[in-house]
Amino acid sequence: MLLDFSQLRPRDAYGWMISTIMPRPIAWVSTIAPDGKTNLAPFSFFQGVTANPPTLMFVPVNTRDGTKKDTVRNIEAVGEFVVNLVSFALAEQMNASAALLPYGESEFEKFGIIAAPSARIRPPRVAAAPVAFECTLERIVHIGEGPLAANVIFGRILLAHVGDDVLGADGRPDAAKLDLIGRMGGEAYTRTRERFDVERPD
Ligand SMILES: Cc1cc2nc3c(=O)[nH]c(=O)nc-3n(C[C@H](O)[C@H](O)[C@H](O)COP(=O)(O)O)c2cc1C
Numbered sequence: 797m798l799l800d801f802s803q804l805r806p807r808d809a810y811g812w813m814i815s816t817i818m819p820r821p822i823a824w825v826s827t828i829a830p831d832g833k834t835n836l837a838p839f840s841f842f843q844g845v846t847a848n849p850p851t852l853m854f855v856p857v858n859t860r861d862g863t864k865k866d867t868v869r870n871i872e873a874v875g876e877f878v879v880n881l882v883s884f885a886l887a888e889q890m891n892a893s894a895a896l897l898p899y900g901e902s903e904f905e906k907f908g909i910i911a912a913p914s915a916r917i918r919p920p921r922v923a924a925a926p927v928a929f930e931c932t933l934e935r936i937v938h939i940g941e942g943p944l945a946a947n948v949i950f951g952r953i954l955l956a957h958v959g960d961d962v963l964g965a966d967g968r969p970d971a972a973k974l975d976l977i978g979r980m981g982g983e984a985y986t987r988t989r990e991r992f993d994v995e996r997p998d
Pocket residue numbers: 822835836837838839840841842855856857858865866867868890891893894895896897979
């Protein structure tokens with residue numbers, strides 16, 4: 797079949813994209829409002845961008861009524877955020893934190909997710925996350941307008957908290973210990989347990 801994306805409604809284009817572009821890593825993003833209220837939400841349009849300078853990106857799209865999500869409002873106001881990575885053990889809490897709460901109501905408090913202070917920025921991190929990247933806002937690129945339009949958030953990575961319990965004997969992250977999950981289409985997720993090696997050409 798051929799899919800002409802110019803003929804698809806945004807909602808349907810979204811459905812096709814998330815059920816084909818997968819698995820997607822999950823950025824579990826903690827932010828803070830100027831008045832100190834914290835916020836936490838998952839985003840699977842997420843990737844590393846470059847190591848020079850260390851940069852990542854994730855994409856909160858606008859809500860169905862065209863407004864910005866709380867994460868975007870906080871980052872625009874404060875310019876800092878934490879990208880926490882999601883292990884299998886955290887899947888339920890991560891999913892709960894995707895609930896639409898009124899602006900200013902904290903997912904940390906509502907769902908009993910334990911926060912830990914960050915070292916260099918104001919938003920806290922998720923204490924149980926195996927890896928947490930403290931970031932400052934590099935820039936926001938807006939793509940499209942209205943419902944589902946993108947706010948592409950680029951963050952400069954200042955430092956990472958890496959759990960000692962996810963390191964292997966060589967001092968590097970051990971994928972089996974990290975046990976990260978990825979998002980597939982719909983409500984499906986995958987685990988990162990089944991792996992294989994392919995030797996790179998010179
Ligand atoms: C696994 C997962 C991945 C998600 N990925 C995205 C995404 O990439 N972009 C987006 O805008 N919303 C995504 N969502 C939905 C947001 O988490 C949800 O809209 C949330 O309420 C936004 O919170 P906020 O308003 O506090 O920023 C995802 C939800 C889940 C469960």
